[in-house]
Amino acid sequence: MTRFPLSGLLAVLLPLGSALAQVPAQGAAAAPAEMPPIAAPLRGAWFAGECIAPTAMLQLTARAVARLPADGPARLIRFAEARPLEGWHMGTGRGAEAPRVLLRGDAGKLETAEPDAKLRDDQLPGATPVQAWHRCPAPPPSFAALHGEGLAFLASLEVLEAACGVPGANVGDCVKAVVAEGDISGDRLLSVAEIARLVRGMTWVLAAADDAGPENLAAAGGGGVLAGVALARFAMESLDYDGDGKLSAAELGQDRAAFPKAGGSENGRPLRLEGVQEGVNLLRSLIDGLLFSE
Structure with a gap:
């Protein structure tokens, strides 16, 4: 386990x-400029093929694209950057390859393109295949x-x-x-x-x-x-x-949402924390053994 x-x-x-x-403390540096999100009419579920048996599903959120073939590997790209590009909305994911997804359409139809990593932005979309998507009344079970x-x-x-x-x-x-x-x-x-x-x-x-x-x-x-x-x-x-x-x-949020009051007591004497730690370690080992044993 x-x-x-x-x-x-x-x-x-x-x-x-x-x-x-x-979590950054209040009063921290101002947030960077907001990334243009995927337009609200484009968000939600899209399908390729007949609604009764689609060949693939595409889900758009404000900052992510999930392509989900009926038979094949999923692809989830969460945008680190996004910007308009000559009639398209281009989102770029993280990672060494920095995958890009081009989107354009409206509430009723959508086109996407996923260009090769070697293709420069000023050459997009180039010969990249364009995939058409449509809405379905309800997601297939x-x-x-x-x-x-x-x-x-x-x-x-x-x-x-x-x-x-x-x-x-x-x-x-x-x-x-x-x-x-x-x-x-x-x-x-x-x-x-x-x-x-x-x-x-x-x-x-x-x-x-x-x-x-x-x-x-x-x-x-x-x-x-x-x-x-x-x-x-x-x-x-x-x-x-x-x-x-x-x-x-x-x-x-108990003890996490705000610092506790600096109370305490002036009476008493400090305990030897090394001994306390030994007891904590013993208790933790016991709990680990009970909860997470193979």
């Missing part, structure tokens, strides 16, 4: 781990079952990045965003099932970013079910301070 460090819910729920642990939760989390991830990973963000706003994105029931709390859903979605995003095929995406989803429930129950046991079986934004 995969081992997870005992570092709190935020580090295991989101692939923002260290970013959330180091096979696509919805395999990709639905992952695509929902992909959109949520962008919301969480905006709340948690920009200059001037604070932990309080970050955890409120986590609760808002995960809250399906509308009670402003996170249940075990809602936390598990976030973990399953994160598992799908990680697999899609690794160009997984349908079989591997399905396997990742199956693994995400087990891991999601395990992590959700562990998080609940760790952070549900009032014992109601759900997590609130206040519980998620």
